[in-house]
Amino acid sequence: MATSWTQSEGRQKLSRVMHGAESFKGSAAATFSTTTFSLSSLAAYPDSYFNDWYGRVYAGPLIGTNFSVDSFEQDFGPTFIKGYFTIKPVQSAAFQVGDFIELHQEYSPQEMDDAINLALSLVENEALEDHMDDSLVGIESTFEYQLPQAFAYIDEIYQMNDDDTLGGKNKLDIRWWSILPGRILWFNRDFFKPSSNRKFRIIGQKYPQQLTKDDDISSVNQAYVLLQAKANLHLARSDEPGDDQDKAMLRSQGLADRERAKLLVAGRGPKVAF
Numbered sequence: 001m002a003t004s005w006t007q008s009e010g011r012q013k014l015s016r017v018m019h020g021a022e023s024f025k026g027s028a029a030a031t032f033s034t035t036t037f038s039l040s041s042l043a044a045y046p047d048s049y050f051n052d053w054y055g056r057v058y059a060g061p062l063i064g065t066n067f068s069v070d071s072f073e074q075d076f077g078p079t080f081i082k083g084y085f086t087i088k089p090v091q092s093a094a095f096q097v098g099d100f101i102e103l104h105q106e107y108s109p110q111e112m113d114d115a116i117n118l119a120l121s122l123v124e125n126e127a128l129e130d131h132m133d134d135s136l137v138g139i140e141s142t143f144e145y146q147l148p149q150a151f152a153y154i155d156e157i158y159q160m161n162d163d164d165t166l167g168g169k170n171k172l173d174i175r176w177w178s179i180l181p182g183r184i185l186w187f188n189r190d191f192f193k194p195s196s197n198r199k200f201r202i203i204g205q206k207y208p209q210q211l212t213k214d215d216d217i218s219s220v221n222q223a224y225v226l227l228q229a230k231a232n233l234h235l236a237r238s239d240e241p242g243d244d245q246d247k248a249m250l251r252s253q254g255l256a257d258r259e260r261a262k263l264l265v266a267g268r269g270p271k272v273a274f
Contacts, residue, residue, distance in 0.1 A: 004219045007211035008058035011112045012102055013222070014229050021106040025058070028099040031075070035086055037095040038075060042083035042103075047073050055087060056109040058214045060099035065091060066109055107233060115236075117210045119228035119256075120220060124207040127220045128152060128265040131206035134160070136185075138194035147183040147202070147272060154179060154204040155269035164199060174269075181273045204269055224259035227252050 015023035028037040042050070050072040057065040067087040075084040102109070120127075133148045138159060147154075157177055158170040176192040177185060185202075187194060208220045218225070234249035 003222065004217050005222050006214065007113065007116070007216045007218075008102070008214040010116050010211070010218070010222065010225060010229075011109060012058075014112050014116065014226055014233075015102075015104045015107060017226055017230055018107060018233060021104065023102065023104045025100065025102040028060075028095045028097065028101055030082065031084060032095045032097075034091045034094050035070075035088070036084070037087075037099070037101070038082040038084050039101065040082045043074055045072070045074075045083060050083075050085065050103060054104045054108040055085075056102050056104075056214075057095075057099050058102050061096045062091065062093060062099050063214055067091070069103070111233065111236070112229065113211065115229035115232040116225060118232050119225045120208045120210060120218065122228065123220065123224070123260060123263055126260070126265065127208050127263045128205040128267060129208060129219055131204055133202045134164070134199050136200040136202065138196060138198045138200060140194060140196040142194060143187045143189050144180075145185045145200075147179070147185050149183075150206040150209070151183075151202065151204050151272045152207045153267040153269050153271055154185075154202060156203040157185075158201040158203075159195065160199045160201055162198060166201065170201075179270045179272055183272055183274060204272075205265070205267060221259060221263055224256055224263060227256035227259055231256055 012023060012025060015021055024039075024042060026039040026041040029040050031038045048071065050069045053069045055067045055069060057063055067089065069085055070088045071086045073084045075082040104112075131150055133150070135148055136145055157172045158166055159172060160166055160170060172192060175188070177187050180186050208218060209216070211218060231249050231252035234245045234252060238245035238249060240246070
């Protein structure tokens, strides 16, 4: 079974596997404002070490906030030593305890997120994920329904009981329904009549979803995603065939292709047509 991972976890691992790139993370500790915070775990680094690095809040009250480091200083006191950050642009709210921050030297969070999403889009027909939905509700004498957006294939359909439970006779014979263009679920009225206010349970598969928030989850093989995203980033920085970035891209792409060969998941049931 594939191990699920979040957008922020994928981004932080990608930063660490990029050649020559450093990354750190920690929890904001003190000196809060809309442009400042401290990370005591990074206090050992010299002044200006993190200048011009990219940052993002990946968890906490300011989750999703991007910034760059304007200046970094060691902050000493009689009983403490802290790493003091001044950032830009000015944020809409002050940093708080519970804001978890990641720092990247070479690649911005947006660049890495884009590379990860491109890797996911390249295998959308190969890395199908199991999916179930109970949101569709039956209406008497209505035989066409708009399917929920996520489905790529439909394998089984049930009409649930009034109390949202399933019994032995709830599964609908595949001869009773079809998928029409436009993501329409159609029932043959000669065999099945929907009951009002009873939900349908639809079981099938979905395409891997694009990750837009730090806590969005994917179950696509992470080794493939990281290697393909790494290749994407090197390609974006390559100026001409044969340069260092191009060579790194080719090495990463070869490894990604090996992992990609393990991804194929066959579609089950009728395909959902757009």
